Amino acid sequence: MPSQAIPRTKKRQSLELLRFLAMIFIVMGHLGGTGAQLGNTALSLFILLSVALSGASVARHGFRRFAISRLQRILVPWLIWCGIYLALFTLLDGPAATFRLTNPLSLLIGPALHLWFLPFMLLVSPLIYVIALVPRTIAAQAALWIICSITACVALYLYLTAELPQPLIQWSSVFPTLLYGLLRGRGTPIYYASFLVFICAIGVGMGAELPIVYLTLAVILFEVFMGLHINATWPSRLGSTAFGIYLVHPAFIVFFTHFIPYESNKKLLTGLVFVTSWIAVDLYYQVTARLSR
Numbered sequence: 001m002p003s004q005a006i007p008r009t010k011k012r013q014s015l016e017l018l019r020f021l022a023m024i025f026i027v028m029g030h031l032g033g034t035g036a037q038l039g040n041t042a043l044s045l046f047i048l049l050s051v052a053l054s055g056a057s058v059a060r061h062g063f064r065r066f067a068i069s070r071l072q073r074i075l076v077p078w079l080i081w082c083g084i085y086l087a088l089f090t091l092l093d094g095p096a097a098t099f100r101l102t103n104p105l106s107l108l109i110g111p112a113l114h115l116w117f118l119p120f121m122l123l124v125s126p127l128i129y130v131i132a133l134v135p136r137t138i139a140a141q142a143a144l145w146i147i148c149s150i151t152a153c154v155a156l157y158l159y160l161t162a163e164l165p166q167p168l169i170q171w172s173s174v175f176p177t178l179l180y181g182l183l184r185g186r187g188t189p190i191y192y193a194s195f196l197v198f199i200c201a202i203g204v205g206m207g208a209e210l211p212i213v214y215l216t217l218a219v220i221l222f223e224v225f226m227g228l229h230i231n232a233t234w235p236s237r238l239g240s241t242a243f244g245i246y247l248v249h250p251a252f253i254v255f256f257t258h259f260i261p262y263e264s265n266k267k268l269l270t271g272l273v274f275v276t277s278w279i280a281v282d283l284y285y286q287v288t289a290r291l292s293r
Helices: 011-031 038-052 055-060 063-093 104-108 113-123 125-132 138-161 168-184 189-206 209-226 234-240 242-257 266-291
Strands: none
Touching (some): 011 038, 038 168, 038 209, 055 125, 063 113, 063 242, 113 242, 138 189, 168 189, 168 209, 189 209, 242 266
16 A cells, blocks of 8 residues: 655645644643643644654654654653652652652652653554554555554553553553554555544544544544645744653643642643743753753
8 A cells, every 4th residue: 555655845834833833721620720621632642743743754764763763852861750759749849748658650650640751652662663664565554553553452451451550541442543543644645544543433433532532632633634735944943842841840730730720720731730830841941952952
Protein backbone atom coordinates (compact mmCIF):
# COMPACT_ATOMS: atom_id res chain seq x y z
CA MET A 1 0.00 0.00 0.00
CA PRO A 2 1.39 3.43 -0.78
CA SER A 3 2.06 5.68 2.15
CA GLN A 4 0.25 8.96 2.59
CA ALA A 5 3.11 10.85 4.19
CA ILE A 6 2.35 13.80 6.38
CA PRO A 7 4.14 16.63 4.58
CA ARG A 8 6.40 19.17 6.19
CA THR A 9 4.63 22.11 4.58
CA LYS A 10 2.34 24.92 5.62
CA LYS A 11 -0.06 22.31 6.98
CA ARG A 12 2.46 21.61 9.71
CA GLN A 13 1.80 25.10 11.10
CA SER A 14 -1.81 24.13 11.72
CA LEU A 15 -0.68 21.15 13.78
CA GLU A 16 1.58 23.39 15.85
CA LEU A 17 -1.44 25.57 16.55
CA LEU A 18 -3.44 22.47 17.48
CA ARG A 19 -0.70 21.39 19.88
CA PHE A 20 -0.92 24.75 21.65
CA LEU A 21 -4.72 24.73 21.81
CA ALA A 22 -4.67 21.19 23.21
CA MET A 23 -2.51 22.43 26.06
CA ILE A 24 -5.23 24.89 27.09
CA PHE A 25 -7.67 22.03 27.58
CA ILE A 26 -5.11 19.96 29.50
CA VAL A 27 -4.78 22.81 31.98
CA MET A 28 -8.58 23.02 32.16
CA GLY A 29 -8.71 19.29 32.81
CA HIS A 30 -6.21 19.44 35.64
CA LEU A 31 -8.12 22.28 37.31
CA GLY A 32 -11.54 20.72 36.81
CA GLY A 33 -13.11 23.81 35.27
CA THR A 34 -15.20 24.36 32.15
CA GLY A 35 -14.11 21.96 29.42
CA ALA A 36 -12.34 19.69 31.90
CA GLN A 37 -13.36 16.52 30.05
CA LEU A 38 -11.64 17.84 26.94
CA GLY A 39 -8.36 17.48 28.82
CA ASN A 40 -8.42 13.74 28.13
CA THR A 41 -9.06 14.40 24.46
CA ALA A 42 -6.14 16.84 24.46
CA LEU A 43 -3.83 14.20 25.93
CA SER A 44 -4.89 11.82 23.17
CA LEU A 45 -4.09 14.61 20.72
CA PHE A 46 -0.61 15.00 22.20
CA ILE A 47 0.06 11.31 21.66
CA LEU A 48 -1.35 11.44 18.14
CA LEU A 49 0.75 14.48 17.24
CA SER A 50 3.85 12.84 18.69
CA VAL A 51 3.67 9.58 16.74
CA ALA A 52 1.82 10.40 13.52
CA LEU A 53 4.63 12.79 12.55
CA SER A 54 7.53 10.59 13.58
CA GLY A 55 7.48 7.70 11.12
CA ALA A 56 9.47 9.31 8.30
CA SER A 57 12.24 10.64 10.54
CA VAL A 58 12.51 7.36 12.46
CA ALA A 59 12.90 5.39 9.24
CA ARG A 60 15.74 7.65 8.09
CA HIS A 61 17.87 7.17 11.20
CA GLY A 62 19.32 4.18 13.00
CA PHE A 63 18.10 2.95 16.35
CA ARG A 64 21.04 4.43 18.23
CA ARG A 65 20.31 7.96 17.04
CA PHE A 66 16.59 7.45 17.61
CA ALA A 67 17.15 6.15 21.15
CA ILE A 68 19.51 8.98 22.09
CA SER A 69 17.02 11.53 20.77
CA ARG A 70 14.18 10.00 22.81
CA LEU A 71 16.28 9.91 25.96
CA GLN A 72 17.24 13.56 25.55
CA ARG A 73 13.73 14.75 24.74
CA ILE A 74 11.77 12.61 27.22
CA LEU A 75 13.88 10.99 29.94
CA VAL A 76 15.99 14.03 30.80
CA PRO A 77 13.01 16.42 31.18
CA TRP A 78 11.16 13.78 33.20
CA LEU A 79 14.06 13.34 35.63
CA ILE A 80 14.54 17.09 35.96
CA TRP A 81 10.88 17.75 36.69
CA CYS A 82 10.66 14.78 39.05
CA GLY A 83 13.41 16.50 41.03
CA ILE A 84 11.64 19.87 40.89
CA TYR A 85 8.31 18.45 42.05
CA LEU A 86 9.96 16.37 44.77
CA ALA A 87 11.58 19.53 46.10
CA LEU A 88 8.32 21.48 45.85
CA PHE A 89 6.23 18.85 47.60
CA THR A 90 8.90 18.31 50.24
CA LEU A 91 8.79 22.03 50.97
CA LEU A 92 5.00 21.96 51.27
CA ASP A 93 4.38 18.61 52.98
CA GLY A 94 7.71 17.65 54.54
CA PRO A 95 10.16 14.89 53.54
CA ALA A 96 8.34 12.15 55.46
CA ALA A 97 5.20 12.48 53.31
CA THR A 98 7.05 13.08 50.05
CA PHE A 99 9.42 10.12 50.15
CA ARG A 100 7.05 7.48 51.57
CA LEU A 101 6.71 4.84 48.82
CA THR A 102 3.24 3.31 49.14
CA ASN A 103 2.93 2.18 45.51
CA PRO A 104 6.03 0.97 43.63
CA LEU A 105 4.30 1.77 40.34
CA SER A 106 4.45 5.45 41.31
CA LEU A 107 8.08 5.26 40.22
CA LEU A 108 6.72 5.03 36.66
CA ILE A 109 4.95 8.37 37.16
CA GLY A 110 7.11 10.48 39.41
CA PRO A 111 5.94 12.80 42.17
CA ALA A 112 3.26 14.47 40.01
CA LEU A 113 0.54 12.36 38.35
CA HIS A 114 0.55 14.34 35.11
CA LEU A 115 4.09 13.09 34.44
CA TRP A 116 2.72 9.63 33.47
CA PHE A 117 2.73 10.79 29.85
CA LEU A 118 6.53 10.99 29.67
CA PRO A 119 7.52 7.46 30.80
CA PHE A 120 4.71 6.11 28.61
CA MET A 121 6.13 7.80 25.51
CA LEU A 122 9.62 6.62 26.47
CA LEU A 123 8.63 3.00 27.02
CA VAL A 124 6.74 2.76 23.71
CA SER A 125 9.76 4.11 21.79
CA PRO A 126 10.93 0.63 20.68
CA LEU A 127 7.43 -0.05 19.35
CA ILE A 128 7.47 3.22 17.40
CA TYR A 129 10.83 2.30 15.89
CA VAL A 130 9.85 -1.27 14.99
CA ILE A 131 6.59 -0.25 13.31
CA ALA A 132 8.40 2.45 11.31
CA LEU A 133 10.61 -0.30 9.83
CA VAL A 134 7.80 -2.68 8.85
CA PRO A 135 7.85 -3.13 5.05
CA ARG A 136 5.07 -1.38 3.19
CA THR A 137 4.04 -4.44 1.20
CA ILE A 138 0.38 -5.42 1.20
CA ALA A 139 1.05 -8.53 3.29
CA ALA A 140 3.12 -6.69 5.90
CA GLN A 141 0.65 -3.83 6.14
CA ALA A 142 -2.25 -6.26 6.59
CA ALA A 143 -0.38 -8.19 9.29
CA LEU A 144 0.45 -4.95 11.08
CA TRP A 145 -3.21 -3.85 10.95
CA ILE A 146 -4.34 -7.13 12.49
CA ILE A 147 -1.70 -7.08 15.23
CA CYS A 148 -2.46 -3.47 16.13
CA SER A 149 -6.19 -4.17 16.19
CA ILE A 150 -5.80 -7.14 18.54
CA THR A 151 -3.42 -5.18 20.78
CA ALA A 152 -5.80 -2.22 20.98
CA CYS A 153 -8.69 -4.53 21.93
CA VAL A 154 -6.57 -6.15 24.66
CA ALA A 155 -5.64 -2.71 26.00
CA LEU A 156 -9.31 -1.69 26.19
CA TYR A 157 -10.24 -5.00 27.83
CA LEU A 158 -7.59 -4.49 30.51
CA TYR A 159 -8.76 -0.91 31.00
CA LEU A 160 -12.27 -2.15 31.71
CA THR A 161 -11.71 -5.34 33.68
CA ALA A 162 -8.28 -5.49 35.28
CA GLU A 163 -8.70 -2.68 37.86
CA LEU A 164 -5.29 -1.40 36.87
CA PRO A 165 -3.46 1.01 39.18
CA GLN A 166 -1.98 4.30 38.05
CA PRO A 167 -0.30 4.79 35.62
CA LEU A 168 -1.32 1.53 33.93
CA ILE A 169 -4.96 2.62 33.75
CA GLN A 170 -3.93 5.77 31.87
CA TRP A 171 -1.56 3.85 29.60
CA SER A 172 -4.15 1.25 28.62
CA SER A 173 -6.76 3.90 27.84
CA VAL A 174 -4.52 5.75 25.37
CA PHE A 175 -2.83 2.73 23.76
CA PRO A 176 -5.41 2.54 20.92
CA THR A 177 -4.67 6.21 20.18
CA LEU A 178 -0.96 5.45 20.00
CA LEU A 179 -1.56 2.58 17.57
CA TYR A 180 -3.87 4.70 15.40
CA GLY A 181 -1.20 7.40 15.20
CA LEU A 182 1.42 4.87 14.13
CA LEU A 183 -0.85 3.49 11.40
CA ARG A 184 -1.89 7.01 10.40
CA GLY A 185 1.68 7.84 9.53
CA ARG A 186 2.22 4.95 7.14
CA GLY A 187 -0.98 3.99 5.32
CA THR A 188 -3.72 5.17 3.01
CA PRO A 189 -6.90 6.74 4.42
CA ILE A 190 -8.84 3.48 4.09
CA TYR A 191 -6.06 1.72 6.00
CA TYR A 192 -6.11 3.79 9.17
CA ALA A 193 -9.79 4.75 8.92
CA SER A 194 -10.78 1.08 8.93
CA PHE A 195 -8.68 0.58 12.06
CA LEU A 196 -10.46 3.49 13.75
CA VAL A 197 -13.92 2.19 12.82
CA PHE A 198 -13.05 -1.32 13.99
CA ILE A 199 -11.65 -0.17 17.34
CA CYS A 200 -14.57 2.19 17.93
CA ALA A 201 -17.08 -0.59 17.24
CA ILE A 202 -15.29 -3.08 19.49
CA GLY A 203 -14.68 -0.49 22.21
CA VAL A 204 -18.30 0.63 22.35
CA GLY A 205 -19.42 -2.99 22.34
CA MET A 206 -17.12 -3.70 25.29
CA GLY A 207 -18.38 -0.67 27.19
CA ALA A 208 -15.20 1.41 26.89
CA GLU A 209 -17.05 4.49 25.71
CA LEU A 210 -14.82 7.14 27.29
CA PRO A 211 -11.49 6.11 25.68
CA ILE A 212 -13.32 5.73 22.37
CA VAL A 213 -14.84 9.20 22.64
CA TYR A 214 -11.44 10.73 23.43
CA LEU A 215 -9.82 8.85 20.56
CA THR A 216 -12.53 9.84 18.08
CA LEU A 217 -12.49 13.52 19.06
CA ALA A 218 -8.69 13.59 18.87
CA VAL A 219 -8.75 12.04 15.39
CA ILE A 220 -11.40 14.47 14.14
CA LEU A 221 -9.46 17.48 15.42
CA PHE A 222 -6.21 16.14 14.00
CA GLU A 223 -7.68 15.57 10.54
CA VAL A 224 -9.48 18.94 10.51
CA PHE A 225 -6.30 20.81 11.39
CA MET A 226 -4.30 18.72 8.90
CA GLY A 227 -6.51 20.26 6.22
CA LEU A 228 -5.93 23.84 7.34
CA HIS A 229 -3.45 26.05 5.51
CA ILE A 230 -1.82 28.73 7.64
CA ASN A 231 0.48 31.08 5.74
CA ALA A 232 2.45 32.23 8.76
CA THR A 233 5.12 30.99 11.13
CA TRP A 234 3.68 32.22 14.44
CA PRO A 235 2.00 28.86 15.20
CA SER A 236 5.45 27.29 15.44
CA ARG A 237 6.35 29.59 18.31
CA LEU A 238 3.09 28.70 20.06
CA GLY A 239 3.47 24.99 19.46
CA SER A 240 7.06 24.95 20.69
CA THR A 241 5.87 26.06 24.15
CA ALA A 242 3.25 23.31 24.55
CA PHE A 243 5.54 20.64 25.99
CA GLY A 244 7.10 23.12 28.40
CA ILE A 245 3.66 24.29 29.56
CA TYR A 246 2.72 20.65 30.15
CA LEU A 247 5.73 20.21 32.41
CA VAL A 248 5.55 23.44 34.37
CA HIS A 249 1.85 24.18 34.83
CA PRO A 250 1.27 21.92 37.91
CA ALA A 251 3.88 23.97 39.77
CA PHE A 252 1.84 27.11 39.05
CA ILE A 253 -1.32 25.27 40.13
CA VAL A 254 0.30 24.56 43.50
CA PHE A 255 1.46 28.17 43.76
CA PHE A 256 -1.80 29.91 42.86
CA THR A 257 -4.08 27.57 44.83
CA HIS A 258 -2.01 28.38 47.88
CA PHE A 259 -3.36 31.95 47.69
CA ILE A 260 -6.64 31.64 45.76
CA PRO A 261 -9.54 29.38 46.89
CA TYR A 262 -9.83 26.52 44.41
CA GLU A 263 -13.51 25.59 44.29
CA SER A 264 -14.91 29.07 43.66
CA ASN A 265 -12.21 30.28 41.24
CA LYS A 266 -11.61 27.47 38.74
CA LYS A 267 -11.94 29.70 35.67
CA LEU A 268 -9.67 32.37 37.13
CA LEU A 269 -7.10 29.77 38.16
CA THR A 270 -7.20 28.13 34.73
CA GLY A 271 -6.44 31.46 33.05
CA LEU A 272 -3.73 32.41 35.53
CA VAL A 273 -2.01 29.03 35.41
CA PHE A 274 -2.07 28.77 31.61
CA VAL A 275 -0.96 32.33 30.86
CA THR A 276 1.76 32.30 33.53
CA SER A 277 3.07 28.94 32.35
CA TRP A 278 3.04 30.10 28.73
CA ILE A 279 4.92 33.32 29.50
CA ALA A 280 7.47 31.49 31.66
CA VAL A 281 8.20 28.86 29.01
CA ASP A 282 8.34 31.39 26.16
CA LEU A 283 10.74 33.60 28.13
CA TYR A 284 12.88 30.57 28.93
CA TYR A 285 13.17 29.68 25.25
CA GLN A 286 13.98 33.27 24.28
CA VAL A 287 16.70 33.58 26.93
CA THR A 288 18.29 30.23 26.11
CA ALA A 289 18.19 31.05 22.38
CA ARG A 290 20.04 34.33 22.95
CA LEU A 291 22.58 32.72 25.25
CA SER A 292 23.32 30.01 22.66
CA ARG A 293 24.19 32.54 19.94
